[in-house]
Amino acid sequence: MENPIAPPWSRRRFAAGLGLGFGALSCAGRRQAWSAADEELSRETPPRGGPFAGLAAFCVDAEPIQASESAARRERARELARAIGVDAIVLEAGVSLYYLTGVRWGQSERPLLYVLPVEGAPLWLGPAFESGTLGERVGDEGEIHLWEEHEGPYTQITARLAALGRVAVDPAMRLFVVDALRQAARQTHFEIDAGILSGCRMIKSPAELALLRRASEATKEALRRAAAEIRVGMSEATIAELVREAQEAAGLTDVWTLVLVGSNAAFPHGTNIERVLSPGDAILVDTGGSLHGYRSDVTRTWFTGKPSAELRAAWEVVHAAQAAALAAMRPGVSGGSIDEIARQVIDAAGHGPGYRRFTHRLGHGIGLQVHEDPYLVGGAEVVLAPGMVMSNEPGIYVPGEFGIRIEDIVAITPSGVEVFGPLSRSIEDPFGVG
Numbered sequence: 001m002e003n004p005i006a007p008p009w010s011r012r013r014f015a016a017g018l019g020l021g022f023g024a025l026s027c028a029g030r031r032q033a034w035s036a037a038d039e040e041l042s043r044e045t046p047p048r049g050g051p052f053a054g055l056a057a058f059c060v061d062a063e064p065i066q067a068s069e070s071a072a073r074r075e076r077a078r079e080l081a082r083a084i085g086v087d088a089i090v091l092e093a094g095v096s097l098y099y100l101t102g103v104r105w106g107q108s109e110r111p112l113l114y115v116l117p118v119e120g121a122p123l124w125l126g127p128a129f130e131s132g133t134l135g136e137r138v139g140d141e142g143e144i145h146l147w148e149e150h151e152g153p154y155t156q157i158t159a160r161l162a163a164l165g166r167v168a169v170d171p172a173m174r175l176f177v178v179d180a181l182r183q184a185a186r187q188t189h190f191e192i193d194a195g196i197l198s199g200c201r202m203i204k205s206p207a208e209l210a211l212l213r214r215a216s217e218a219t220k221e222a223l224r225r226a227a228a229e230i231r232v233g234m235s236e237a238t239i240a241e242l243v244r245e246a247q248e249a250a251g252l253t254d255v256w257t258l259v260l261v262g263s264n265a266a267f268p269h270g271t272n273i274e275r276v277l278s279p280g281d282a283i284l285v286d287t288g289g290s291l292h293g294y295r296s297d298v299t300r301t302w303f304t305g306k307p308s309a310e311l312r313a314a315w316e317v318v319h320a321a322q323a324a325a326l327a328a329m330r331p332g333v334s335g336g337s338i339d340e341i342a343r344q345v346i347d348a349a350g351h352g353p354g355y356r357r358f359t360h361r362l363g364h365g366i367g368l369q370v371h372e373d374p375y376l377v378g379g380a381e382v383v384l385a386p387g388m389v390m391s392n393e394p395g396i397y398v399p400g401e402f403g404i405r406i407e408d409i410v411a412i413t414p415s416g417v418e419v420f421g422p423l424s425r426s427i428e429d430p431f432g433v434g
């Protein structure tokens with residue numbers, strides 16, 4: 001569960017992991033353009049020594065997405081567009097642009113626009129003063145058209161869209177860009193993409209699955225090793241720094257970490273009140289990072305000593321709810337029904353009804369963004385299919401007392417599911433390695 005309101009000590013780091021804005025660059029962890037030099041930096045081995053030195057080789061053999069796969073994605077997008085009678089897709093800088101082209105570009109008031117017609121070469125429209133950088137990034141993949149500062153991009157794009165009847169725009173496109181397109185090309189029918197991009201991105205390729213799998217495995221192993229270094233008396237901020245260091249040692253970038261101790265964990269996305277770890281406290285850590293742009297998101301809850309009977313019972317209910325949802329996940333099942341199965345387990349244990357103590361949806365898709373389609377939430381009609389990847393993260397939250405959440409990333413397979421990395425086995429073995 002990604003945290004949009006992280007405490008002050010982690011907010012800056014966490015913001016770097018929010019969805020690849022795309023001023024935030026997930027693979028190299030920079031705010032501006034990503035380059036081959038950044039790629040080399042991202043592969044550097046962390047300094048030797050320290051408690052996490054053994055993690056150094058965890059991700060070194062992970063391969064980024066290749067240009068050939070980006071080309072296949074564009075053809076898939078065109079197929080989906082043709083099927084619904086759309087003549088072209090228009091995107092600006094962002095996650096979907098990177099997904100289709102491999103080009104990373106920061107958003108600003110000067111939009112970089114990309115037109116992918118169902119027939120013919122793609123078209124780029126960018127600021128003329130960025131011609132060198134744009135040419136370097138785009139290469140020979142499509143035509144580049146430039147606009148001067150006094151012109152803006154919209155006049156040029158009008159002429160090029162004039163022959164197109166229906167144009168789908170990325171649902172994530174900023175409103176002022178959509179509005180300007182509609183004003184400039186009144187003869188063209190613009191509509192919010194109703195499934196072309198999500199239809200592509202929801203089904204992960206083998207290469208994407210490999211990166212997501214390794215990212216989750218790295219986060220879980222890093223979290224297990226960081227837990228061994230945690231001591232009573234540490235602050236939440238200190239614990240978060242340990243978890244971050246461990247994941248970075250394993251080769252992940254843009255690491256975000258939410259640490260909640262004791263009653264603070266009753267806030268699923270945290271609180272500004274800092275706590276210090278005391279004997280008997282529960283520790284909830286929700287964390288993840290990026291591997292060549294693909295994200296991880298893992299939550300574990302464990303205890304500094306022997307938990308009370310109430311805490312033990314709540315942990316076991318959450319564990320059972322996760323297991324019930326996992327057993328029901330398979331192709332052909334709706335996302336909403338999976339949420340309901342987990343909620344029934346929690347309700348039956350006296351923590352319901354509905355959202356009373358299990359206050360959020362069961363899960364979310366994950367890929368280039370921590371949160372993306374599909375969502376496991378009540379009423380969701382999306383039908384699970386092989387290649388979909390999502391979180392399974394039930395929780396119980398009692399204000400003023402405690403919060404417990406267990407989260408794993410799972411992929412739908414032809415016969416069921418694959419969990420990326422070890423599951424929590426029991427309250428005594430929360431990291432699944434015993």
